[in-house]
Amino acid sequence: MQPLSAPRRAPSGRNTRRDPAPSRVAYRIHRMWLTPLYRSLFRVGIPVFVILTATGWYFAEPANRQAVVDKVAEVRRSVETRPEFMVKLMAIEGASPVLDREIRTRFPIDFPVSSFDLDLDAMRAEIAAFDVVRNVELRVRPGGVLEVAITEREPVLVWRAPTSIELIDATGHRVASLTGRAARPDLPLVAGTGANENVPEALAILDAARPLAGDLRGLIRVGERRWDVALSGDRRILLPETSPVAALEQVLALDQAQDLLARDVADIDMRNPMRPTLRLTPPAMDELRHIRSLYLE
Amino acid sequence: MTDLYQQQRAMRAMRRAAMQRGVIAVLDIGTAKIGCLVLRFDGPERFRDSDGIGSMAGQSAFRVIGASTTRSRGVRFGEIDAMQETERAIRTAVQGAQKMANTRVDHVIATFAGAGPRSYGLAGSVELRHGSVTEDDIARVLAACEVPDFGEGREVLHAQPVNFAIDHRSGLSDPRGQIGNRLSVDMHVLTVDATVVRNLLHCIKRCDLELAGIASSAYAAGISALVEDEQELGAACIDMGGGATGISIFIKKHMIYADSVRLGGDHVTSDIAKGLRVPLATAERIKTFYGGVYATGMDDREQIEIGGDSGDWERDRRTVSRSELIGIMRPRVEEILEEVRDRLDAAGFDHLPSQQIVLTGGASQIPGLDGLAPKILGQQVRIGRPLRVQGLPQAATGAAFASAVGLCLFAAHPQDEWWDFEIPADSYPARSLRWAVKWFRDNW
Numbered sequence: 150m151q152p153l154s155a156p157r158r159a160p161s162g163r164n165t166r167r168d169p170a171p172s173r174v175a176y177r178i179h180r181m182w183l184t185p186l187y188r189s190l191f192r193v194g195i196p197v198f199v200i201l202t203a204t205g206w207y208f209a210e211p212a213n214r215q216a217v218v219d220k221v222a223e224v225r226r227s228v229e230t231r232p233e234f235m236v237k238l239m240a241i242e243g244a245s246p247v248l249d250r251e252i253r254t255r256f257p258i259d260f261p262v263s264s265f266d267l268d269l270d271a272m273r274a275e276i277a278a279f280d281v282v283r284n285v286e287l288r289v290r291p292g293g294v295l296e297v298a299i300t301e302r303e304p305v306l307v308w309r310a311p312t313s314i315e316l317i318d319a320t321g322h323r324v325a326s327l328t329g330r331a332a333r334p335d336l337p338l339v340a341g342t343g344a345n346e347n348v349p350e351a352l353a354i355l356d357a358a359r360p361l362a363g364d365l366r367g368l369i370r371v372g373e374r375r376w377d378v379a380l381s382g383d384r385r386i387l388l389p390e391t392s393p394v395a396a397l398e399q400v401l402a403l404d405q406a407q408d409l410l411a412r413d414v415a416d417i418d419m420r421n422p423m424r425p426t427l428r429l430t431p432p433a434m435d436e437l438r439h440i441r442s443l444y445l446e
Numbered sequence: 447m448t449d450l451y452q453q454q455r456a457m458r459a460m461r462r463a464a465m466q467r468g469v470i471a472v473l474d475i476g477t478a479k480i481g482c483l484v485l486r487f488d489g490p491e492r493f494r495d496s497d498g499i500g501s502m503a504g505q506s507a508f509r510v511i512g513a514s515t516t517r518s519r520g521v522r523f524g525e526i527d528a529m530q531e532t533e534r535a536i537r538t539a540v541q542g543a544q545k546m547a548n549t550r551v552d553h554v555i556a557t558f559a560g561a562g563p564r565s566y567g568l569a570g571s572v573e574l575r576h577g578s579v580t581e582d583d584i585a586r587v588l589a590a591c592e593v594p595d596f597g598e599g600r601e602v603l604h605a606q607p608v609n610f611a612i613d614h615r616s617g618l619s620d621p622r623g624q625i626g627n628r629l630s631v632d633m634h635v636l637t638v639d640a641t642v643v644r645n646l647l648h649c650i651k652r653c654d655l656e657l658a659g660i661a662s663s664a665y666a667a668g669i670s671a672l673v674e675d676e677q678e679l680g681a682a683c684i685d686m687g688g689g690a691t692g693i694s695i696f697i698k699k700h701m702i703y704a705d706s707v708r709l710g711g712d713h714v715t716s717d718i719a720k721g722l723r724v725p726l727a728t729a730e731r732i733k734t735f736y737g738g739v740y741a742t743g744m745d746d747r748e749q750i751e752i753g754g755d756s757g758d759w760e761r762d763r764r765t766v767s768r769s770e771l772i773g774i775m776r777p778r779v780e781e782i783l784e785e786v787r788d789r790l791d792a793a794g795f796d797h798l799p800s801q802q803i804v805l806t807g808g809a810s811q812i813p814g815l816d817g818l819a820p821k822i823l824g825q826q827v828r829i830g831r832p833l834r835v836q837g838l839p840q841a842a843t844g845a846a847f848a849s850a851v852g853l854c855l856f857a858a859h860p861q862d863e864w865w866d867f868e869i870p871a872d873s874y875p876a877r878s879l880r881w882a883v884k885w886f887r888d889n890w
Contacts, residue, residue: 170516170534171541178656179541183550 226254229265237261239291244299248281252297264289279321306348307333307365309340317351322346340379341370350393351376354399357394364410375420380410396422454865460658461857464553469511470658471540471551474666474850475532475558475646477521477689477712478808481842481850482539484512484547485855485857508858510837523708524560524663524690526645528552532713533649540653540806544626554650555659555857557666557849559690561642563603565703565793566594571611571630577622579612585867587631596637603643603662604636605864608700614660617696623818633864635779636662636704659857664692664853671806671830671845672696681802683830684823685848688712691782692849693789695798700861704792707785711809714778721774724752724767732771739776740814741769783822790823804830808846815835 173180181187207213211256228234237260241249256272269287276285276297284300304316304324314332316324323345327333337355344351351368354376364393366379376393378386396419403409403425409417413433418426430436464470465487474481485508516538520531544551570591574583588607596602610618611625621629643805648649667685669677680697689710695703714737719729736750745768752764795801805815805824810829819827832851834843842850 170519170538174536176537176541177654180544180550183544183548 321348338367343373344370471554482543514542514544553658559663561638568633600637601640663849664694667848668694670832670852680798680800686807741772782865806830
């Protein structure tokens, strides 16, 4: 009867560790492999040679070269046109309808377009070149929206320039042109060459001149160095170059005390604040002379 | 003899070439195993200027970077018996060691145990020409040794000057530069069978290796297993191998006698195989696991399953007690030791000042041998293990590797042999010398 389990292996014989001898050829090949020259040749030299040869042979054919270039372009295209990179619409924020329309006609992009094809820097430069735009930020928002965030310039003054009427902002930068003064009656008027270069000072003067309210016609820059306050009835207050606000306040104080502006005065010359000077209108001057003559007689 | 002189000189040149390349292999061709160690020489020792002797007695100059052992095939009594088989075994060992070292080895130093070594003590003396001893004088005195008739088919394996004497002062190890009238030398010459050496050369050549040296296994085991004091004061090293037991006697750091007994551990194995009727592989296994030479009461009860691989697994479940095994092993071990004793007596070992005997080699690992050996060899017996060398794997530090390790030391620091000195000028054919002188006179 045979035992069902396998017979126990004898500790000797087949079970002993095999110790096969290498054949002469295997031995020689092994020795050759251990030789540094052959080793470097087999591990570096031959693979490099084969790869270089194969590549060189492949690229020697112009058709293959073209195929590789085309393939690269195609892969690039396929990555660029993935939905993740597509821009579907342009959202313009903070722009007036006119500017919005203007931007959209300037950049006639037919969406959807890949974000790789949009030159945001150039677009930013071009939008920033609009006078009305103070600051613009362009970015492609997730979801394929080209966001154009615009901060418009706020017009604070109407400037009667030598050839046109312009709106300028607090920094003196042009915002837009006006067809006439009447288009923006809410903004104060300044005139004269170089008026746009001293807007903060003009604003300070206008702020100080608020009590004049209805009488005030505007500010005139004289000789690009000082301001005149133009009042109704062709009257003027001539302000000095330095500290015009203080001079104006002095005039207003005089007005408050002695009702100066209600009198028949043509110009109030404050160019030298230490010595305010009045120019009377001709009838007033005649009247003054008359009064003086009476007194003298 | 001049032919061999040239051959040995060529081997020395080969060794120098290997040193320059930095890698040399050591091949121990034994009956039980063939071991190969690959040594890397790192150039001169690093701690030379600070220490007097140098760390690790000057052996830190090399490092074992590859080691491999394979079961020996085709070797009997330490001699090559079947060349093809041996060649294959050498290839296996060398390839394994090369693989571990990850470098190619071209030069190999080989050792073998058998070939019937025979020792001769030679003496020679010459008159000193210049008053002081020069290299040329040493060469002359070595050449002046009276060479006995070694017999047909014998080759000189070692020819080491052991002792120099100038006039009445003896015991000089290096007489160069000393002043005297007469220089005499004692030389120890070891001859072996020429055919064995030729077979070995052929085998190594077939493996695409260059032989850079050849040494007797008894000598190699002696320089690794004897400590420095024992070598200096006098001791015998018994290298108990598989097929042959080598004997070497050292004094004053020189080998003065070597012999070989054609008995070894394989005979113990074959005794067990015959006595217990088991295959040799099983017998070898039983010997290594359960072997011993002293039986105790405990051993009567310890049953060893010998399970003869006869194919009849059910009925062949024999067991044997350990005492029986010891009973088989002990007579053979005693026989080996007695044979060694005879050889030592014949060599006059009992006249040496120190009677130290060191047992080493694979067969010296039999348990209880340190109790049995003193009964036969004398009181001063110890079991020796080879010196530790740098980088040697743990598996190769046992007593079985004594001759391989010794060969490493031999490769690093070979002793001066006769062929390390130039051939004395006057033994050149006189006519050609005169012709050369004449040619110089005529042309310059």
